[in-house]
Amino acid sequence: MPTSPKPGQAVNVALSQEVQADGADRFDLQLRTPLPKRGGVSEVYLYRIHVYLTYNVATKPLDLGEVLADLPVAPDAGEYYWTKDYAAHPQDILGAVYGPDVPRYKKCAMGNSRTLHSILTLPSKRPAELAAILPQLAY
Numbered sequence: 001m002p003t004s005p006k007p008g009q010a011v012n013v014a015l016s017q018e019v020q021a022d023g024a025d026r027f028d029l030q031l032r033t034p035l036p037k038r039g040g041v042s043e044v045y046l047y048r049i050h051v052y053l054t055y056n057v058a059t060k061p062l063d064l065g066e067v068l069a070d071l072p073v074a075p076d077a078g079e080y081y082w083t084k085d086y087a088a089h090p091q092d093i094l095g096a097v098y099g100p101d102v103p104r105y106k107k108c109a110m111g112n113s114r115t116l117h118s119i120l121t122l123p124s125k126r127p128a129e130l131a132a133i134l135p136q137l138a139y
Contacts, residue, residue: 001031001047050066051063081112
């Protein structure tokens with residue numbers, strides 16, 4: 001996956017497989033992207049992908065809908081976003097963040113929470129890990 005995709009950019013994945021008439025088959029589509037590290041923390045990318053499957057030459061593509069994908073992993077609570085648990089017990093973050101840095105960290109995590117909320121409230125198919133984030137968000 002591109003790390004800086006343009007809106008509407010298409011990524012074609014060729015799949016060549018022959019299935020007998022009235023037959024069925026399945027396949028997995030593995031997504032990956034090269035991820036640079038910044039400040040010791042890996043960047044996490046969320047992709048909203050509209051998936052189409054083209055089958056049988058000269059037929060209209062099958063619209064599979066919107067899919068939300070996270071690469072390389074789902075964002076982690078406390079590291080990438082602020083949770084209701086941290087809002088209720090802010091002292092819990094002190095084990096992971098140096099005391100004087102907590103206000104700056106909290107501002108960043110809350111900003112990420114707002115961004116995640118705007119992404120996760122849109123309809124899409126998504127992994128259970130991503131679906132579980134929305135009810136945890138605090139900002």
